[in-house]
Amino acid sequence: MYAKKIIVSAKSTLTLKYGTGFSKIKGLFQKLKTADKKRGIATRIVFIDDATSAKQAGIKPVKNVNARECKRAVDDLYKKHIPDYIVLAGSQDIFPFQDINNPADADGDLTVPSDLPYACDAPYSRNIQSFTGPTRVVGRIPDVPGENDIQYFTTLINNIINAKPRKEELYMQYFGVSAWVWRVSTELSLQNIVGNHNNLLLSPGSKSKYTATQLKKLTHFYNCHGAQNDMAFYGQKGSNYPIALSSTQLNGKISEGTIVAAECCYGAELVNPDLLPQPGALSIANNYLKNNAIAFMGSSNIAYGPADSQGLADLVTQYFIKNIIGGASTGRALLQARQQFLSESGPHLDPYELKTLAQFHLLGDPSVLAVIDESVKKVVSKNTVQNTRMKLFNKGTDLKKSLAPSQKEKTVMPSAHQRDINTLLKETGFTTYDKKGLYKATIKASTQGIAEKKLAPRTARFRTFVKEISTPGSVGFDNIKVLVVKESQYQLLGWRIYERR
Amino acid sequence: MSGGKKNTGKIKEVQLSGKVVMKKTSEGSKSERNAVLLQTENKSYILRKMGGNPFRDTSLEILAGKSITATGILDRNLFLAREIKETYS
Numbered sequence: 103m104y105a106k107k108i109i110v111s112a113k114s115t116l117t118l119k120y121g122t123g124f125s126k127i128k129g130l131f132q133k134l135k136t137a138d139k140k141r142g143i144a145t146r147i148v149f150i151d152d153a154t155s156a157k158q159a160g161i162k163p164v165k166n167v168n169a170r171e172c173k174r175a176v177d178d179l180y181k182k183h184i185p186d187y188i189v190l191a192g193s194q195d196i197f198p199f200q201d202i203n204n205p206a207d208a209d210g211d212l213t214v215p216s217d218l219p220y221a222c223d224a225p226y227s228r229n230i231q232s233f234t235g236p237t238r239v240v241g242r243i244p245d246v247p248g249e250n251d252i253q254y255f256t257t258l259i260n261n262i263i264n265a266k267p268r269k270e271e272l273y274m275q276y277f278g279v280s281a282w283v284w285r286v287s288t289e290l291s292l293q294n295i296v297g298n299h300n301n302l303l304l305s306p307g308s309k310s311k312y313t314a315t316q317l318k319k320l321t322h323f324y325n326c327h328g329a330q331n332d333m334a335f336y337g338q339k340g341s342n343y344p345i346a347l348s349s350t351q352l353n354g355k356i357s358e359g360t361i362v363a364a365e366c367c368y369g370a371e372l373v374n375p376d377l378l379p380q381p382g383a384l385s386i387a388n389n390y391l392k393n394n395a396i397a398f399m400g401s402s403n404i405a406y407g408p409a410d411s412q413g414l415a416d417l418v419t420q421y422f423i424k425n426i427i428g429g430a431s432t433g434r435a436l437l438q439a440r441q442q443f444l445s446e447s448g449p450h451l452d453p454y455e456l457k458t459l460a461q462f463h464l465l466g467d468p469s470v471l472a473v474i475d476e477s478v479k480k481v482v483s484k485n486t487v488q489n490t491r492m493k494l495f496n497k498g499t500d501l502k503k504s505l506a507p508s509q510k511e512k513t514v515m516p517s518a519h520q521r522d523i524n525t526l527l528k529e530t531g532f533t534t535y536d537k538k539g540l541y542k543a544t545i546k547a548s549t550q551g552i553a554e555k556k557l558a559p560r561t562a563r564f565r566t567f568v569k570e571i572s573t574p575g576s577v578g579f580d581n582i583k584v585l586v587v588k589e590s591q592y593q594l595l596g597w598r599i600y601e602r603r
Numbered sequence: 604m605s606g607g608k609k610n611t612g613k614i615k616e617v618q619l620s621g622k623v624v625m626k627k628t629s630e631g632s633k634s635e636r637n638a639v640l641l642q643t644e645n646k647s648y649i650l651r652k653m654g655g656n657p658f659r660d661t662s663l664e665i666l667a668g669k670s671i672t673a674t675g676i677l678d679r680n681l682f683l684a685r686e687i688k689e690t691y692s
Contacts, residue, residue: 248613249611336657376676
């Protein structure tokens with residue numbers, strides 16, 4: 103039985119950008135469809151704003167290529183065909199991201215550009231609370247925002263067509279770079295992914311002029327700073343923020359089949375090259391794919407994680423890489439990573455967990471298999487794509503029912519445990535002057551007994567204290583640290599400190 | 604560079620005039636911080652030099668308190684300045 107894939111795009115935005123080149127783009131999709139058939143995938147190409155194409159796919163065409171209409175069209179396509187893979191073709195100026203209201207809005211990001219809603223059954227909404235049950239495998243094949251570079255699209259499609267799964271051990275060799283201040287956290291991530299952190303490079307600390315041998319490794323992992331409209335990642339030690347990677351360093355040095363996960367703020371932002379300082383340069387994500395990487399997973403805006411332990415961006419990125427190495431397609435690796443992240447974080451989800459869920463996306467064809475599934479080769483086990491999807495669908499549905507995403511309270515009421523909180527603030531270096539927020543998360547469930555109420559409280563509250571730090575010598579940089587305190591009616595349940603990546 | 608590509612979403616440069624300020628927030632607390640902003644008549648923007656380090660740029664720091672006219676690109680609340688000139692009143 104064939105696996106099913108739908109390539110979704112929009113004719114009007116492609117035509118506006120590429121003019122007569124639209125027919126070449128269509129030809130590229132057709133070429134991919136033909137190649138997919140040879141690897142057991144039945145692919146359908148749908149231009150959701152083209153009456154004929156939409157009708158052939160059995161959906162109502164969209165009148166305007168906007169977030170609401172695109173979400174409706176993807177939902178209709180999903181219900182009609184139950185595809186195993188959904189490909190969004192084009193950058194945000196071809197097929198929009200869904201703008202989610204930022205649940206952690208104290209950081210200045212008004213919205214979170216996201217592909218998560220396309221992976222969920224819930225209808226269009228700007229509230230992240232609707233999207234805590236991802237069930238679909240989704241990835242985006244981007245072009246360059248603001249540029250009609252058909253050659254770029256051609257390179258990406260050819261790389262997808264030529265992609266071949268490789269041995270697992272090749273992906274256990276990695277190129278990893280961490281900001282010096284987050285080395286402990288990154289060491290833990292790499293330990294979890296490949297079982298060692300021997301080759302971790304630190305910034306500052308290691309030579310940032312990387313060798314071809316270092317860059318040709320197939321797994322790339324970053325835990326660095328990143329900035330809006332930029333083409334570099336940055337390290338940090340004290341007030342020193344050196345460039346850890348510049349996009350142009352990648353040119354000609356990346357191996358076919360490379361997979362990348364970046365925890366950095368704006369790590370997967372797709373930037374119009376007009377906004378970049380160097381003529382002809384591309385954002386890091388765009389350039390990795392141009393230089394033959396097969397999957398890039400990262401964040402669309404300000405991301406978070408702890409400095410010395412594991413949480414948020416650390417988790418979702420390492421799950422993604424681990425799943426690929428375990429034999430999942432890149433798209434399934436992301437869906438599973440999102441579900442694993444939700445299972446680990448729940449049942450009550452704080453605003454930073456919700457933001458993390460929304461902001462990480464996959465750039466690349468989600469049906470690509472990077473690693474050979476050895477269990478199939480050894481005739482140990484076999485799961486059809488359909489069986490895997492059924493399991494993931496059920497898992498996503500269960501998560502949606504069981505999780506309690508937090509929502510911001512209008513006023514920050516004092517805590518019943520203020521004395522404990524004051525002690526905690528003192529211990530962690532935060533103060534009551536820091537920007538405060540209060541969030542409430544309630545699990546929908548049947549009536550509870552007294553013991554259950556105490557052991558598994560239905561309602562939890564999250565108090566956030568946001569500290570914006572100016573490191574001496576640093577200018578214009580919002581280095582953000584957040585203390586998140588979880589409390590029930592009876593006690594403080596725990597606390598975490600996150601840092602902006 | 605590949606042949607024949609054009610920028611289809613050309614972003615227009617704008618000129619902004621205003622005062623460079625290091626704005627203190629959360630005054631009196633430990634979270635007091637300085638952010639470099641360009642304060643125009645209507646609005647404040649985070650100021651960054653095109654190609655400058657977003658996390659540390661001492662060439663911006665020395666402009667604090669001065670009036671400038673800058674040409675560059677505005678994207679949301681970020682002003683990426685290509686050229687900065689001090690203005691004297």
